[in-house]
Amino acid sequence: MIKIVNIRDIAKKAQVSVATVSHVINKTRHVSDELIDRVVKAMMELDYQPNLLAGSLRRKKSSTIGLIIPDSSNMLFSGVEKNIEDILFSQNYNVIVCNSAYDIGRELEHLNTLRSKMVDGVIIVPATMDGKHLEKFRNIGIPIIILDRMIPDINEDTVLVDNYKGGYDAAKYLLSLGHTDVGYIDRISDHSHSLERKKGFAKAFEEQGLFFDTNNIVRGGFTFNAGIEAVKKLLEENSRITAIFTFNDINAFGAIRGLADLGLKVPEDISVIGYDGTPLSEIYIPRLTTVRYPIIEMADVVSKLLLKRIAEPVFKKAIKKIIPPELIIRESTRSK
């Protein structure tokens, strides 16, 4: 094993005390120019790199935070991750990325490890709706911010996306185009995201004195194939449909494909709106009208909130932030 150069070696070489070395490294008290020079020189010569682990242990602050997401290969999450890393890096933090794989057991394991590694805070997109362990985690003294999930019966810092608005905006836009018979592809099981969207969607109809017929809702997975299936079912049941709102972009692509199979063109025959605004949505033919998930804003808000919590750890009441998504109008929709 290679000898690790430490602060003591520097002190000896520079003929000063270890305290002085530490202080010049951290600029934490005044040191005469002469000593600074000697120390810096010694550090250079020995290729010294401070041991942050030792420092963290002493200081009880690791300058690393944990990010737990269900799946870092999902574009939504990887986008958030990248931006979080960017912001935090600029504040001298590193991020340990953990995949829960939508499994609460793994989530818990990761939480424990992160605690053990003394992270200064964590950002989490929880795997499930269960949040007892998150509360417990914060009680331990480590700030934790929940991202993009409404965990019921819990009072923790949360950064949410306004999915109600997402649904509302989509419906309102479709209505403005004259579409009143619209199909709705929902996820298989309810979930705050889908519930909110649906509420907003129906609200827009209401405001026009119309009624959104829930018979026009079909449930499917998040996948391309689910979109294909869904569209067929939808049109079988109601042939008057002139527009379709989907749960995500991939789903929308599937819908478009399914429609093509039926001999229907988008947007000429039927309009389609996606959700998420992943990069592909602007590449697809037709370019997809979609509700953009505010990835960058989420990363920004959640990072800053966490930083704030780390700086002022007193937790009196939970902070909630809600970020609006944005309707992006492109080529897959047109007036009736």
Added chain:
Amino acid sequence: MIKIVNIRDIAKKAQVSVATVSHVINKTRHVSDELIDRVVKAMMELDYQPNLLAGSLRRKKSSTIGLIIPDSSNMLFSGVEKNIEDILFSQNYNVIVCNSAYDIGRELEHLNTLRSKMVDGVIIVPATMDGKHLEKFRNIGIPIIILDRMIPDINEDTVLVDNYKGGYDAAKYLLSLGHTDVGYIDRISDHSHSLERKKGFAKAFEEQGLFFDTNNIVRGGFTFNAGIEAVKKLLEENSRITAIFTFNDINAFGAIRGLADLGLKVPEDISVIGYDGTPLSEIYIPRLTTVRYPIIEMADVVSKLLLKRIAEPVFKKAIKKIIPPELIIRESTRSK
């Protein structure tokens, strides 16, 4: 600040020595059942979580590794990242993810921080072709594996994708379909990836006694728009082209769009082959024939190699692994 429960507290509560506590935690020497019980009970009651930072400092092993990639929101990298995290997690490692943003300065900063945080190893997709600092890093005693980049004049462990084969397979397939006039969209500046691919591509022509006309190469960016532009230039210069090989999938989508603008259909009028095999390639219409980048295999090989290096740190000579990509035939190609 909340009092952190430590091994001493457990020892006191369980009426044993700290050594015993440490040993039951780490199962590192035999302890009588009775004492184990007492210790475990004490740990539960005090909600004890070992401080891994302290352990790491002592053991000189942090059980965390660093992953430096240019951009974790790029699907290729996020895919690799996810799989690396998965494998390493199963071996009790965490991964600190760092984005270099293709900037060598940032890369260096990250390397230094990782060193300071005593990571047990790093996996890096270097930002540039410069690798002096990587060599230096390993000399310090921390294993480092270079992923998906051929760094010249350097003798370090490397996991590469066989881009030569990628180009070769694509060309061979196109030729088998009868396409001899094929356009080639290349990246703007040369780079081992593009060079290898081109070589392999030309080789397949040679093997058939043909000659790949480099006048059919057009350079563009990685983007959708670049694909559009490129295709137009390509067909202006050589109207006999019946197939196009692109640098990546997005590029291919652009090409398809550009072709559509020109009134040409894929694959009826012209065949298009992409590269990367990102999920969108199987969703696009037409479903894209592409050379799949072996994301999962890369993660697997690189993780295991790193683990091996950590286990046996003696570095005698660099290990090189080459992983073949895979041609996936779908709908965007057809015989002439």
Added chain:
DNA sequence: ATGAAAGCGCTAACAG
């Protein structure tokens, strides 16, 4: 303006 020394929480060599 500088230094000595205690101690962060843990591991492991040594001693029994």
Added chain:
DNA sequence: CTGTTAGCGCTTTCAT
């Protein structure tokens, strides 16, 4: 089978 104790490399109080 168990305990005592010396550090890992650093920060920071206390003293000068």
